[in-house]
Amino acid sequence: MTTDSPHPGRPRTPLLGCIADDFTGASDVAGGLAAAGMRVAICFEVPDPVEVPRDCDALVIGLKTRSIAADLAIARSLQALRPLQRAGIRRFYFKYCSTFDSTDRGNIGPVLDALVHALDARQSIVCPATPAVGRTVYQGHLFVHGRLLHESGMERHPLNPMTDADLVRVLSRQTARPVGLISHDVVVQGPAAIQSALRALSEAPFAVIDALNDVHLAFIADACAGMPLMSGGAGAVNALPRAYRDLGLLETQVAVPDLPKAKGHAAILAGSCSNATARQISDWNRTSPSHALNLSAATPELASVLALEWARPRLANGPILIHSGADGSGVDQSRSGMIEKTMGLIAVGLIDAGVRRLIVAGGETSGSVVQALGPKMLRVGPQIDPGIPWTETTCQPTLALALKSGNFGSDDFFRKALEMLP
Numbered sequence: 488m489t490t491d492s493p494h495p496g497r498p499r500t501p502l503l504g505c506i507a508d509d510f511t512g513a514s515d516v517a518g519g520l521a522a523a524g525m526r527v528a529i530c531f532e533v534p535d536p537v538e539v540p541r542d543c544d545a546l547v548i549g550l551k552t553r554s555i556a557a558d559l560a561i562a563r564s565l566q567a568l569r570p571l572q573r574a575g576i577r578r579f580y581f582k583y584c585s586t587f588d589s590t591d592r593g594n595i596g597p598v599l600d601a602l603v604h605a606l607d608a609r610q611s612i613v614c615p616a617t618p619a620v621g622r623t624v625y626q627g628h629l630f631v632h633g634r635l636l637h638e639s640g641m642e643r644h645p646l647n648p649m650t651d652a653d654l655v656r657v658l659s660r661q662t663a664r665p666v667g668l669i670s671h672d673v674v675v676q677g678p679a680a681i682q683s684a685l686r687a688l689s690e691a692p693f694a695v696i697d698a699l700n701d702v703h704l705a706f707i708a709d710a711c712a713g714m715p716l717m718s719g720g721a722g723a724v725n726a727l728p729r730a731y732r733d734l735g736l737l738e739t740q741v742a743v744p745d746l747p748k749a750k751g752h753a754a755i756l757a758g759s760c761s762n763a764t765a766r767q768i769s770d771w772n773r774t775s776p777s778h779a780l781n782l783s784a785a786t787p788e789l790a791s792v793l794a795l796e797w798a799r800p801r802l803a804n805g806p807i808l809i810h811s812g813a814d815g816s817g818v819d820q821s822r823s824g825m826i827e828k829t830m831g832l833i834a835v836g837l838i839d840a841g842v843r844r845l846i847v848a849g850g851e852t853s854g855s856v857v858q859a860l861g862p863k864m865l866r867v868g869p870q871i872d873p874g875i876p877w878t879e880t881t882c883q884p885t886l887a888l889a890l891k892s893g894n895f896g897s898d899d900f901f902r903k904a905l906e907m908l909p
C-alpha cells in the first residue's frame with residue numbers, strides 16, 4: 488500500500504512508474520523491485536489511464552525503443568508516460584541498459600530530454616551502475632566486470648556497439664543540453680553531499696553519477712527518491728523501495744511471489760550474440776539438444792518452419808534450445824531484423840506445440856517474442872539470477888516466461904532456470 492495517493496479513499500496509485508526501453512530491462516527492474524518487497528506489475532502495452540493497474544506499488548512499462556529512431560523512441564516514451572501521469576503517478580524512472588546501449592544519435596539523450604520536459608523536472612541522474620551484474624561507474628567511466636565498456640565485448644554489439652566508456656562524452660553527443668558528473672569522492676560522502684552536488688550542477692539537467700557498490704546506490708536512492716525523474720540501470724531503482732520506506736512513502740513489504748505453475752514442454756530461444764549468452768549456449772550444448780537458425784533461409788517464415796520441424800519431435804523428450812548461431816564475431820547487422828522476426832514466429836509455433844515454459848535470451852529478441860505471443864501483462868516471480876526473474880503471463884494459455892538480458896546469468900543459466908520450476 489502506498490501513502491501518496493492523490494485520492495485518499497479511492498483506489499491507490501502506484502508510487503513509481505518505470506519506463507524501460509526494452510523488455511528484458513523491464514523484467515530486470517520488476518524482478519529487483521519485487522525482490523525488495525514491492526508489489527510490481529509489468530505491462531507491454533501502454534494502458535489507458537483508467538485501466539492503469541492500481542493494485543501495485545510500481546508499474547513497469549516495457550517498450551521496444553532502444554534501437555529505433557530517436558523521434559519514434561521519444562513519441563513512444565511520452566505515450567507511455569502520459570497515462571501514468573494522468574493516473575496520478577508522480578515519480579518516474581527511465582530504465583535503459585546497464586551498458587548504456589545506444590548510438591551517437593540516440594536514444595537515451597533524446598528520450599531523457601523529452602521526459603525531463605514532460606515532467607517539468609529540473610534534473611535527472613544518469614546511473615547505469617548495477618554492481619549485482621558487474622556494472623560500475625567511476626569518474627563517469629562505465630566498467631563491465633572490471634573492464635572498460637569499450638573493451639568488454641560491447642564494442643562488438645550488432646545493434647549498438649559501445650566504443651566509448653566515458654558516459655559524459657557519450658551522453659553529450661546525444662543531447663544539446665549540458666551533462667554534469669557527480670564523482671565518487673562526492674558519492675561516498677552520502678545523500679546530503681549528493682544533493683548539494685546536484686544543486687551545484689543546476690545548469691546541467693543530466694548528472695552522470697558514479698557508483699561502485701550497493702552502499703553508493705543506497706546513498707543515491709536516499710538523495711534522489713523525491714525527484715520526479717531518475718534514470719539508469721536496475722541498480723539505482725532497486726535501491727528505491729528501502730529509501731521510500733525510510734521516507735514513509737511505502738508501507739508494504741510483501742513476500743517475493745511464487746514461481747510460475749505453468750506445466751508443459753520447455754524451450755529456450757536465444758537471439759543474443761552477447762558473451763554470456765554464447766557461454767550459456769556452449770554449456771547447454773554439452774548435454775542437451777540445440778538447433779542453430781538457418782540464416783541463409785530466404786525468409787523468416789522458411790527459417791521458422793525449418794526450426795519448428797527440428798523442434799517438434801524432440802519436445803516430449805525434454806527442453807530444447809534454438810539459437811541464432813552467433814558467437815559474437817562477424818555478425819551481419821542486416822540479418823538482425825530477420826532473426827528477430829524468425830524468433831517471434833518460432834515462439835508462436837512452439838506454444839502451439841505445447842511449450843508452456845519459455846526462456847528468451849536477448850532484449851530485442853525478447854521484445855520480438857513477447858510481441859508475437861501478445862501477453863499484455865506479466866506477474867513477476869522470484870529471480871533466477873540477478874536481473875532475471877521468472878514471470879508468468881496473466882492470460883490463457885498461462886506461460887512461464889524468463890526474459891534474459893543478453894549479458895546476464897551464469898553459464899548454466901538455462902538448466903538452472905528450468906530446474907527451479909515446480
Ligand SMILES: Nc1ncnc2c1ncn2[C@@H]1O[C@H](COP(=O)(O)OP(=O)(O)OP(=O)(O)O)[C@@H](O)[C@H]1O
Pocket residue numbers: 509511644645646758759760761764811812813814818819820821822823824825826827848849850851852853891892893894
Ligand atoms: N548471427 C547473427 N547475425 C546478425 N545479427 C544477429 C545474430 N544473432 C543475433 N542477432 C541480432 O542481434 C540482436 C541482438 O539483440 P538482443 O537485444 O536480442 O541481444 P543482446 O543485445 O545480447 O541482449 P540485451 O539487449 O538484453 O543486452 C538482435 O537484433 C538479433 O536478431
Ligand SMILES: O=C(O)[C@@H](O)C(=O)CO
Pocket residue numbers: 509511512513515516583584585586720721849850874892893
Ligand atoms: O540493464 C541491463 O543490462 C538489462 O536490464 C538490459 O536492459 C539488457 O537489455
